[in-house]
Amino acid sequence: MKFETLENSLLKEKLLTLVSAAGLRLFVLPKPEYKKVYAALAVNYGSIDSQFITADGRQMTVPEGIAHFLEHKMFEKPEGDVFQLFAKNGASANAYTTYNLTNYLFSCTTGFRDNLEILLNMVQEPYFTDASVQKEQGIIEQELRMYEDDPGHRVFMNLMQALYHVNPVRVDIGGTVESIRRITKEGLYDCHRTFYHPVNMALMVVGDVEAVLVASQVEANLGKRGYRQQKAVERLTPEEPPEVHQAVVHDELVISRPRLLLGFKDRTDCQGRELLKRELATSLVWRMVLGRSSPLYNQLYEEGLLDDRFSARYSSAPTYAFSVLGGETEHPEKLAEAIRAGLERVAGEGLREEDFLRCRRALIGQFLEAFNSLEFIANSFVSHYFRGTSLFDYISIMEELSLDDLNKRYMEHVYPGTTAMSILWPKGRRHV
Numbered sequence: 001m002k003f004e005t006l007e008n009s010l011l012k013e014k015l016l017t018l019v020s021a022a023g024l025r026l027f028v029l030p031k032p033e034y035k036k037v038y039a040a041l042a043v044n045y046g047s048i049d050s051q052f053i054t055a056d057g058r059q060m061t062v063p064e065g066i067a068h069f070l071e072h073k074m075f076e077k078p079e080g081d082v083f084q085l086f087a088k089n090g091a092s093a094n095a096y097t098t099y100n101l102t103n104y105l106f107s108c109t110t111g112f113r114d115n116l117e118i119l120l121n122m123v124q125e126p127y128f129t130d131a132s133v134q135k136e137q138g139i140i141e142q143e144l145r146m147y148e149d150d151p152g153h154r155v156f157m158n159l160m161q162a163l164y165h166v167n168p169v170r171v172d173i174g175g176t177v178e179s180i181r182r183i184t185k186e187g188l189y190d191c192h193r194t195f196y197h198p199v200n201m202a203l204m205v206v207g208d209v210e211a212v213l214v215a216s217q218v219e220a221n222l223g224k225r226g227y228r229q230q231k232a233v234e235r236l237t238p239e240e241p242p243e244v245h246q247a248v249v250h251d252e253l254v255i256s257r258p259r260l261l262l263g264f265k266d267r268t269d270c271q272g273r274e275l276l277k278r279e280l281a282t283s284l285v286w287r288m289v290l291g292r293s294s295p296l297y298n299q300l301y302e303e304g305l306l307d308d309r310f311s312a313r314y315s316s317a318p319t320y321a322f323s324v325l326g327g328e329t330e331h332p333e334k335l336a337e338a339i340r341a342g343l344e345r346v347a348g349e350g351l352r353e354e355d356f357l358r359c360r361r362a363l364i365g366q367f368l369e370a371f372n373s374l375e376f377i378a379n380s381f382v383s384h385y386f387r388g389t390s391l392f393d394y395i396s397i398m399e400e401l402s403l404d405d406l407n408k409r410y411m412e413h414v415y416p417g418t419t420a421m422s423i424l425w426p427k428g429r430r431h432v
Helices: 066-073 082-088 112-124 130-148 151-163 185-195 211-223 272-290 295-302 332-349 353-370 374-386 391-400 403-414
Strands: 004-008 013-019 025-030 037-043 051-053 059-061 092-097 102-108 201-207 248-253 259-265 311-317 320-328 418-426
Touching: 025 211, 025 374, 037 112, 037 374, 066 092, 066 102, 066 130, 066 185, 082 092, 082 112, 102 112, 102 374, 112 211, 130 151, 130 185, 151 248, 151 259, 151 320, 151 418, 201 374, 259 332, 272 295, 272 311, 272 320, 272 332, 272 353, 272 391, 272 403, 295 332, 332 403, 332 418, 353 391, 353 403, 374 391
Parallel strands: 025 201, 248 418
Antiparallel strands: 004 013, 013 025, 037 102, 037 201, 051 059, 092 102, 259 320, 259 418, 311 320
8 A cells, every 4th residue: 555645844744545446545744752643534415415427327416404413313324323432442533514515523532443443433334223313303303493592593594595595505504494394314325335435435533643654544444345336426506696685684693782793795606725825815815805904904993893703604515605794782783884884995996015924923823823733734634625726725715815816806805795684683673
């Protein structure tokens, strides 16, 4: 077995990678000084993958939320709850589903080999019954109803439905109560057969491990399963209009203060390294314009229109991209108007070189600090991998960016921008 070595001189790291005989991509980043191991086994399958072509050529549309539902069910086996197996072996395990992937993970200081075997077996050996599916439907329905009463989640989902007409990001990752009720064990098996094939998975292991031993164990586990070659999954994404679906959404909930989110819908015309470059440029723009050291942020703070929980972030993938900014405020409409006026001023003046250099240094510093976390490295790496980008390119791309790049990015995405607004009012105080 022959590893490819990917070196990053800026991070002073050596990443070892190979593709198993069954098609799984393995990444190992040895860091023996940590005396612990973090493993993330990710499946290139997220909540937006509700329409696809199966391995045997069938076109399928599955209930929204089934990827998240499947993640929950993978921990249930005939012999009991897999969480208990991890705990007996001294590991802390978890999983999560995003728009784009499902990630199963554990960390441990001892017993890594046994825990890796548990992880590999768990993800590759589905077990569903009609009774267990029905039970899980009740659990997830309660979870969805709980999120309906969460103000942060509520105002965000309202914004997604305002920004997007048909793109699946407008639907909760967990689905809806109605869609969850349509999930069957047969549908779960179909999704597992389609997406949970090694060619559609990646394993990232970081910490005190030997790459050769990890690779040997992975090959032995996958090799006994008789996988046949499978081509990449064909996903069907509906064509999304460029304009927003709805300019403003008002809603009410039992909360003490109103919440405002402004959304900026972006183009989806790049991938790979260019996708990461656009993401970093946009994040840098928002830090310069509305970060805590920016004149606009401080002006709005002094006027009492926002507090230190205000945030601005950018999310992107090959099929969607958007910025979201906002937080709690007593005067959401006034804050939205003030932000738009401030963005117009910045458009006229342009971004400043000194702000660019300072904010770029700050973001690089934050990244380097985060790289001390095994959890951050593993989870971020697999997320980037499935988007066709690389976490190891972060610093080099940051250093490539120029002030001209950011001014261009500002004018194409932020100003005037394709925007929508979501406001969540305290019950009975709407439009006050």
